[in-house]
Amino acid sequence: MYKYTKRLFDFCIALMALIILLPLFIPVCIALLLTGEHEVFYFQKRVGANVKPFYIWKFATMLKDSEKMGTGSLTVRNDPRVTIVGKILRKTKLNELPQLINVLIGNMSLVGPRPLLQSEFDAYSKDIQEKVYHSKPGITGIGSIIFRDEEQLISNANMPPREFYDNIIAPYKGNCEMWYKEHKNLWIDFKIIVLTAIVILFPNTGLVNKWFKGLPERDF
Numbered sequence: 001m002y003k004y005t006k007r008l009f010d011f012c013i014a015l016m017a018l019i020i021l022l023p024l025f026i027p028v029c030i031a032l033l034l035t036g037e038h039e040v041f042y043f044q045k046r047v048g049a050n051v052k053p054f055y056i057w058k059f060a061t062m063l064k065d066s067e068k069m070g071t072g073s074l075t076v077r078n079d080p081r082v083t084i085v086g087k088i089l090r091k092t093k094l095n096e097l098p099q100l101i102n103v104l105i106g107n108m109s110l111v112g113p114r115p116l117l118q119s120e121f122d123a124y125s126k127d128i129q130e131k132v133y134h135s136k137p138g139i140t141g142i143g144s145i146i147f148r149d150e151e152q153l154i155s156n157a158n159m160p161p162r163e164f165y166d167n168i169i170a171p172y173k174g175n176c177e178m179w180y181k182e183h184k185n186l187w188i189d190f191k192i193i194v195l196t197a198i199v200i201l202f203p204n205t206g207l208v209n210k211w212f213k214g215l216p217e218r219d220f
């Protein structure tokens with residue numbers, strides 16, 4: 001029942017959101033066409049439900065072939081590969097809004113584990129790989145809230161970005177996704193959506209541990 005109710009909820013909310021946000025999409029699309037690489041959308045292969053690949057929709061915020069430059073698939077604070085308009089979109093998370101199209105298509109949900117690149121998925125333990133990704137990935141999730149500013153964490157790390165991600169971030173993020181798998185319901189999903197909006201406006205809020213009990217302890 002949860003699965004079908006969630007799909008209906010996802011479809012209805014995504015459709016309404018796209019209609020409401022259309023006036024915002026138009027100026028963003030124009031700004032992207034006139035600046036940077038003159039591309040509006042960026043399509044990237046991610047790991048989806050049942051570990052099947054799919055293409056995620058995002059607004060284009062970085063230089064073309066950026067994954068072959070600098071820190072590769074990882075983005076750091078003030079990354080020179082990010083365009084001027086892209087910086088604004090990434091800071092406000094507006095670059096994620098085209099994923100509403102993924103939700104309508106049905107290869108994503110509003111709430112779920114984040115859709116990872118294959119290299120990021122490979123950093124998870126086999127146990128997490130097998131258990132978490134039976135469900136659809138989400139635009140937001142408990143990991144997205146906790147790692148609201150992942151770029152800053154990576155930039156401040158005292159080790160190479162990829163090493164920090166694979167050895168520190170990935171294990172903790174995987175444990176958070178396991179927590180969601182064990183506790184997910186429509187009420188949890190609703191609270192995650194609300195808190196996602198709150199942390200965009202107030203990044204340093206400490207509500208996550210108050211709203212969601214029993215999250216894995218964090219030591220970084």
